[in-house]
Amino acid sequence: MSSLKRRIDRILSQGEGRQLAWLAGIAVTLFLVLVLVGSIWALKWTEILNLYLDPGSYPLEAKSGSQDSLNFFSLLIAFGGILVLNALTVSAFSNVFDNISEKCRKGERRYRLKGHVLILGGGQQLTGMLRELRDNRAFDGKDIAVMTSSDVEALREEVETALGDPAFCKRIIWYRGERDNRDELESACAAAAACIYIIGEDGEEVHDSASVAALGHLQAVCSGEGASIPCYMTLNMHSSLDVFEYLGNDAGSRLDVEIINTNDYVAEQLLVDTGFLPVPGEGQTLHIVIAGTTSMARSVATAAAQICHFPLDPALPRRTLITFIDAGIKEEADIFIANHQSLLELSHYRFVTPGSEPEQHLPDPAYGDFLDVEWEFIDGRTSSPAVREMLVRWAEDPAQKLALLFCFSRDDANVSASLHLPKLLYDAGIPIGVYQRGRDEIIRKAIESGQFGNLTVFGEALEGSDALFLNRSLIGKRVNFLYALKYNNPRPSSEEEAWSKLSYAHKISSIASANSIPVKLRAFGIEPTWSAINALDADTLASLSEVEHRRWMLSALLMGYRAAPLAKRSDRSDFKRLKNEKFIHLDIAPFSELDPTEAGKDTTIVSNIPYILNGDSKI
Secondary structure, eight states, rough: OOOHHHHHHHHTEEEEEHHHHHHHHHHHHHHHHHHHHGGGTOHHHHHHHHHOOOOOOOSSSSSSSOHHHHHHHHHHHHHHHHHHSSSSHHHHHHHHHHHHHHHHTTTTOOOOOOOOOEEEEOHHHHHHHHHHHHGGGGGGOOOEEEESSSSSHHHHHHHHHOOOOOOHHEEEEEEOOOOOOHHHHHHHTGGGEEEEOOOTTTOOOTTHHHHHHHHHHHHHHTTTOOOOOEEEEEEEHHHHHHHHOOOOTTTTBBBEEEEHHHHHHHHHHHHHTSSSSOOOOOOOEEEEEEOOOHHHHHHHHHHHHOOOOOOOOOBBBEEEEEEEEETHHHHHHHHHHTTTHHHHTOOOOEEOOOOOOOOOEETTTTTTOOOSEEEEEEETTTTTTHHHHHHHHHHHHEEEEEEEEEOSSSSSHHHHHHHHHHHHHTTTEEEEEEEEOOOOOHHHHHHHHOOEEEEEEEESSSSTTTOSSSSSTHHHHHHHHHHHHOSSSSOOHHHHHHHOOOOOHHHHHHHHHHHTTHHHHHHHHOOHHHHHTTTTHHHHHHHHHHHHHHHHHHHHHHHHHHOOGGGGGTOTTHHHHIIOOOOOOOOOGGGGGSSSSHHHHHHHHHHHHHHHHHOOOOO
């Protein structure tokens, strides 16, 4: 019935012509029924038509010998004509249909749905998500409900134009509503959904707060027994994610929640899923230069810091250098340092103003100097002669591998800056990433020209960007499963069971561990096969384990864990309280300080790479 109701509503919302056609259809159908019934009394269709079109021709006095039933039937014909064909009745029907039509267009009609995809918000991600829902066979035949607080008619027209697929668009049900209103969520049948996406609207000042409120209502609406419902929530601010890193899982809800910063995910897709980043050779440093201090720039930096770890070289204790370049960078740099104080307190970093002495920061000696990533903040524009000279010098330096990314807030600024670099960078094949939130045709054409070296475009609006987040946690689940099988009691029966019980912070840690594997393999020259892993000598396996530990330390520090002073790290009697209540982790320390059990966790990961990447199980 719900499906029929929606089809009728869709027809009625398409204009007065359709409404009149429906009225005509009703009139003809009723006439045919009357003709069929009138055959009982051998009434001719012309007699019925005359009475149907002109109810006034009904005889006020019954004919002699007439049957009462025939007279009553004639009366019904007359009344039928009055009801269906009378102008006032037509007008009344038209008003009803107009109301239905307007409510449908404005997203105010509600339907009883089950097994549908519910998307809460009409932000920029929506079109890409709908495109992937159309192309992914797993969602064939599923209804898609989109609830937005914006203008439904305008959004629908924009999306349907972008999709260009009228048949698919008929599967989309548009609702006008606030995602942080429990009644609206219940009216969208959230508890019966197959999966839920909380994406919000573009330009909202309270985007993250509204989405978190929506999540709270959904957890209440979807409480109780039943199948779990995958729920993906996107947040804009890194500080919002920081809060969730201190929270556990909600065990009372059927929602299986994953929280994503979309900028982080875009950065991961470039740095992890492609060969964009070069791998430094022996005696070299990887130098990642990021133009801009936007949220995307910070996401690129933190994603790189978690995956760019290489075999330790005694002459190069810090083999990854991440440089931000922007005009007036000091204020943004201070914000970055404050937001990641646990990490930066243990790091080497410096402020550089061309023509002046750098302002250096060294790790606190009380904690030690053991991180392998350093930071740099340069005050300047990529178009300035001083910065252009730096870029040329870095590109020519044989002691480093350079990668350059443009992450300004405007697409046109990224295009302009990336296409006007010193020619040497293009000729040297320096990888250059160009962030585009919207269309990418200019960079695509630049790549086709062959005149701009090694350009790569990235952004959340690009096709093939896994807009539904279905691939994001696949290998992260396997990392967690390895830990759970070895260290949990009772042991989980499946990857999904282990994952569903995990806190947000540990999910992120597992995903970060999995993300680092492709770079590890390239750095060590290893194939992700059991034969290759089993052939590793003890020294190489130990080096891989140390690299994994250094990767884990960066992830833990970025999540807000703090290190303990060197003098207190050996006392592990208060380990759990410090970790769970103070967020101080005693394993944020050099690999050489770890006891065999803790070091063994890193070895568990690197010795099971074929399972993590390919699902090739030997566990």
